[in-house]
Amino acid sequence: MAVMKKKGKGGIPPISTASLPDVIFMILFFFMISTTMRDMEVLVKTQLPDATEVQKLEKKQLVSFVYIGQPTPSQEAQWGTAPRIQLNDSYRQPRDIGEFVASERDKLSEADRQAMTIMLKADKGTRMGIITDVKQELRKANALKISYAANRTLAQNQ
Amino acid sequence: MASNKKEIKEINASSMADIAFLLLIFFLVATTMNVDTGLSRVLPAIPPEDQKVEDLDVNERNLLAVKVNTFDAILVAGQQTHITQLKDKVKEFVLNPTNDENLPTRKDTEIEMPDGSTWIYPVSEGIVSLTNDRGTSYDMYIQVQNELTRAFNEIREDVAHQKFRMDFMSLAEGERDAVAKAVPLKISEAEPVNVGGN
Numbered sequence: 001m002a003v004m005k006k007k008g009k010g011g012i013p014p015i016s017t018a019s020l021p022d023v024i025f026m027i028l029f030f031f032m033i034s035t036t037m038r039d040m041e042v043l044v045k046t047q048l049p050d051a052t053e054v055q056k057l058e059k060k061q062l063v064s065f066v067y068i069g070q071p072t073p074s075q076e077a078q079w080g081t082a083p084r085i086q087l088n089d090s091y092r093q094p095r096d097i098g099e100f101v102a103s104e105r106d107k108l109s110e111a112d113r114q115a116m117t118i119m120l121k122a123d124k125g126t127r128m129g130i131i132t133d134v135k136q137e138l139r140k141a142n143a144l145k146i147s148y149a150a151n152r153t154l155a156q157n158q
Numbered sequence: 159m160a161s162n163k164k165e166i167k168e169i170n171a172s173s174m175a176d177i178a179f180l181l182l183i184f185f186l187v188a189t190t191m192n193v194d195t196g197l198s199r200v201l202p203a204i205p206p207e208d209q210k211v212e213d214l215d216v217n218e219r220n221l222l223a224v225k226v227n228t229f230d231a232i233l234v235a236g237q238q239t240h241i242t243q244l245k246d247k248v249k250e251f252v253l254n255p256t257n258d259e260n261l262p263t264r265k266d267t268e269i270e271m272p273d274g275s276t277w278i279y280p281v282s283e284g285i286v287s288l289t290n291d292r293g294t295s296y297d298m299y300i301q302v303q304n305e306l307t308r309a310f311n312e313i314r315e316d317v318a319h320q321k322f323r324m325d326f327m328s329l330a331e332g333e334r335d336a337v338a339k340a341v342p343l344k345i346s347e348a349e350p351v352n353v354g355g356n
Contacts, residue, residue: 017175024178028185035189049297051304053311054195063194119196122296129292131299139204147196150300 036060044069044086049124051150062115063147064104066097068130069123083126085134094130097137105143121149197303202347220262220283222251226302228293241301248309252282252341269339272332277321279340289348306345314341 046069057063067086071079084091087100105113118138122131138146224244225233232239234247254261262284268276286306290299311326318326318337326337 017172021171021174021178024175024182028178028182031182031185031189035185035191038188038190049300051197051300053197053304053307055198057194057196060194117198119194124295124297124300126296127292128290128294128296128299131296132290132292135201139201142203144201144203145198146201147198148300148303149194149196150304152195 040089042067042086043072043075043089043091044084044123045072046121046123046149047125048121048149048151050153052153054150054152057117057119057147059115062108062112063117063119064101065119065121066100066134067121068126068134070125083123083130085130094133094137097134098141101138101141101143115145116143117145117147118143119147119149197300197307199303199345217263217283219260220285222248222284222286224248224286224288224302224306226288226290226294226298228291230295230298232302241298241305244302244305245309245312248286248306249313251286252284252309252313254282254284267340269336271336272330277336277340279317281340281342285344285346287346287348303345307343310341310343314338317341 044067046067068083070076070081070083071091079091085094085097086092087096092100101118105116108116120131120134135146138144222235223233227233232241232244234244235251239247251261254264262282264280264282266278267281268278271277288302288306290302314337315326317340318324318329318333321337322329322333326334329337
């Protein structure tokens with residue numbers, strides 16, 4: 001009886017937090033697997049257009065990105081609001097695309113070069129002029145597989 | 159003697175949760191989760207300069223001209239069309255259900271099936287030719303591309319149902335290739351021209 005009394009005195013025992021690290025590690029591993037590293041700062045506004053028939057890009061390492069759009073507000077003072085092309089980390093001219101494609105192609109192995117895809121991430125407010133220029137440069141650089149980045153939506157026109 | 163027998167104290171693991179939290183927050187901030195999706199296209203190769211530009215002999219009935227101007231208005235085969243009507247027009251053009259003389263011919267083609275047999279399907283010879291202006295908005299351009307893709311995807315879906323009684327996406331890879339060959343995505347983009355003058 002004496003023993004029982006002693007136990008009752010403490011009230012509800014504190015919840016064990018020994019498994020908390022394990023739970024957090026599980027969440028951590030989930031995020032490590034399902035996300036990708038942010039590899040560059042995007043200097044242009046890219047609000048992507050919507051489309052219903054989009055496909056997922058299969059192999060991330062075969063994809064190079066070309067961003068097209070207005071400079072972000074922090075860059076506007078220096079660069080104005082006319083749409084610009086961003087390759088890697090800086091604004092470039094359409095004529096630089098050939099060089100960009102060549103350097104991206106060099107990063108890939110011989111077998112993968114044919115499958116290289118260029119993804120155009122362009123703002124939906126952009127006019128086609130600059131995009132046509134980019135497409136012509138890509139044709140000249142013989143990078144013919146392209147993909148127009150778009151967000152998946154369900155039935156937009158109904 | 160008693161002090162020798164003392165075992166090494168257990169390491170205090172209560173800060174492990176904090177360390178794990180820190181790592182978790184680092185990964186939350188430094189990574190992105192968005193999956194890149196887009197409309198895939200293959201650009202035509204630039205013909206070599208010494209090659210003469212010769213007009214491809216495409217029968218007029220096999221060509222559907224889709225033009226988008228500076229004001230994002232769409233002209234399909236000479237008629238102004240709203241974006242919502244575009245898909246059905248393209249489907250009618252490709253399928254030619256009434257064997258109209260002004261719509262494309264269909265040519266019986268042997269398609270090899272994954273199991274070794276051949277499947278003869280009247281493949282449409284129609285080509286959708288898309289022309290845009292430098293002033294066309296990218297949003298409208300993608301919408302038009304999307305509608306064109308949707309038309310072809312719906313036809314593929316119908317063909318897959320007729321032939322295999324299954325959805326196109328649930329077919330095996332070889333069967334899917336066969337259907338894709340039966341309904342090729344024939345969208346051609348003309349050499350850019352500056353129509354709008356800006």
